[in-house]
Amino acid sequence: MKDFIQESVFFGVFISLCTYEIGLLLKKKVNFPLFNPLLISIAATIVFLVGFDIDYATYEEGAKYLSYFLTPSTVCLAIPLHQQFEKLKKNWVAILSGILAGCLTSAICVFLFAVVFSYEHKEYVSLLPKSITTAIGMGVSEELNGYVTISVAVIVVTGILGNVIAEMIYKIFHITEPIAKGVALGTSAHAMGTAKALEIGEIEGAMSGLSIAVSGVITVVLAPFFATLI
Known part of the structure; x- marks a missing residue:
């Protein structure tokens, strides 16, 4: 499992989006400020990386593709x-x-x-x-x-x-x-x-x-x- 994750180019994107979706679902069900999708996503990602003993560099290698959308999304403001x-x-x-x-x-x-x-x-x-x-x-x-x-x-x-x-x-x-x-x-x-x-x-x-x-x-x-x- 760990080898598969490390070899996957888009693993970082996948785990980031999945944990954020979990955060959105929790926010809809529990209307409380601490159930913030971003906060939950960060916490869940950390737990996942620690649980599967995956170093941050491996995660960041895939997650960096998300940052490509930062500039166009900012322009949309x-x-x-x-x-x-x-x-x-x-x-x-x-x-x-x-x-x-x-x-x-x-x-x-x-x-x-x-x-x-x-x-x-x-x-x-x-x-x-x-x-x-x-x-x-x-x-x-x-x-x-x-x-x-x-x-x-x-x-x-x-x-x-x-x-x-x-x-x-x-x-x-x-x-x-x-x-x-x-x-x-x-x-x-x-x-x-x-x-x-x-x-x-x-x-x-x-x-x-x-x-x-x-x-x-x-x-x-x-x-x-x-x-x-x-």
Whole structure:
């Protein structure tokens, strides 16, 4: 069985899609935030790899083909944004202010944690790009001489956490405005947050998709300054 899996070119794609489908089924049956398809998929994949003693490199060799769809799927976010362009024009000041506030809050929180827990410089700068998409975050971390692998892990965890707790946060703070929901998710939880935003509504998805790009640019500008603080 193990030899068959290792020789299969598309094993990584197959196990990824199967575990995600399991997550979707569980989410439909159990309406609870922790039953997030992405979170379940990650956990199930880890259990499978450990159970069959399959190393990550073997899994990644096949799973990498999924990443080819990342760019076209990201470009597709332009469609709901175009459909909601009038709302963007009407509320552009509030939207940009919200994204900037989110980026500043993220950077300040990382700085405060670094001070409280006495992070070293490399550890600190590795966390600065935690709320932006992986492609940009890796570049920021590398430019600041951080640990890129830690940055990637933190970005993924941030995205999953935002995806899982978003609706709970909205309920606690009585956030009902679709634009605010979308901006919050895209700015704080990048692509994984946008996936959740698209589930919630079309306006939320459009604003979240916009926020990914803008927050990435703002973080690229802010990160070098915050990096000098420790």
